[in-house]
Amino acid sequence: xxxxxxNENDNVVLSDNRDLSILPNGMTTPPDSNKIRQVxxxxxxxxxxxxxxxxxxxxxxxxKKGKLVKTPNEALVKRCENLLDALNVNKEGNNTSCCWLDVxxxxxxxxxxxxxxxxxxxxxxxxxxxxxxxxxxTQASSCIKEEGTKQKIxxxxxxxxxxxxxxxxxxxxxxxxxxxxxxxxxxxxxxxxSLASTIKNNILKMMESITNDCTKTAATATEMPLxxxxxxxxxxxxxxxxxxxxxxxxxKDRLNTILQQFMDELKTFEQH
Numbered sequence: 001x002x003x004x005x006x007n008e009n010d011n012v013v014l015s016d017n018r019d020l021s022i023l024p025n026g027m028t029t030p031p032d033s034n035k036i037r038q039v040x041x042x043x044x045x046x047x048x049x050x051x052x053x054x055x056x057x058x059x060x061x062x063x064k065k066g067k068l069v070k071t072p073n074e075a076l077v078k079r080c081e082n083l084l085d086a087l088n089v090n091k092e093g094n095n096t097s098c099c100w101l102d103v104x105x106x107x108x109x110x111x112x113x114x115x116x117x118x119x120x121x122x123x124x125x126x127x128x129x130x131x132x133x134x135x136x137x138t139q140a141s142s143c144i145k146e147e148g149t150k151q152k153i154x155x156x157x158x159x160x161x162x163x164x165x166x167x168x169x170x171x172x173x174x175x176x177x178x179x180x181x182x183x184x185x186x187x188x189x190x191x192x193x194s195l196a197s198t199i200k201n202n203i204l205k206m207m208e209s210i211t212n213d214c215t216k217t218a219a220t221a222t223e224m225p226l227x228x229x230x231x232x233x234x235x236x237x238x239x240x241x242x243x244x245x246x247x248x249x250x251x252k253d254r255l256n257t258i259l260q261q262f263m264d265e266l267k268t269f270e271q272h
Contacts, residue, residue, distance in 0.1 A: 100160035196269035
């Protein structure tokens with residue numbers, strides 16, 4: 001089922017194109033309209049954040065001779081203000097709680113602080129901005145908890161990790177623009193590298209979890225359950241288990257390919 005639209009009164013219109021005729025009576029599960037609505041709002045939020053962040057980076061100008069540009073870029077300020085406003089959109093009707101979402105929000109604030117200094121403080125200098133973003137990135141690292149690896153990994157990749165990795169890469173590019181490249185020995189850079197390492201360790205646990213699940217399925221799927229003894233031919237059951245194992249293996253390969261790409265990107269943050 002998918003969401004077509006919903007209005008201010010929370011009236012949800014769904015499109016359900018499942019072929020329910022192939023299922024026995026009583027086995028159909030009604031779609032959870034609230035969950036579908038939450039997912040749609042989350043994707044809308046991430047889409048808006050990514051689009052606005054790209055627009056901010058499009059007008060960013062780095063410092064000249066180690067000093068900030070004296071005349072503020074009006075387009076940059078407006079786009080950063082719009083980006084900050086967009087961060088609050090997720091609070092309206094979307095109760096999604098996830099450590100990866102929190103990290104992404106903080107990194108967006110990091111990008112805004114580095115590029116524009118917003119929200120402005122009495123002293124706005126490169127040093128001041130670097131100190132502020134160092135605290136924010138440290139806060140982002142503390143948000144990541146182990147339960148982030150216990151969700152359905154396939155959904156987690158699409159719903160949260162892909163947007164997070166995009167924002168993290170944009171953050172590194174902004175740091176580079178302001179002279180805080182990945183190889184620089186600065187506190188802000190090492191803090192961002194520490195965040196990348198924390199994310200990498202969690203992704204490694206996800207990859208291990210996927211492999212363990214596949215191994216467990218291969219070990220247990222061969223035993224025919226008692227209820228099937230008098231119903232299924234052993235050859236049929238053997239074919240079913242082989243298909244289950246194949247499906248698990250293909251799922252593992254697909255997910256690990258994506259996660260490995262994330263790992264390769266995160267390794268570029270390592271400091272030697």
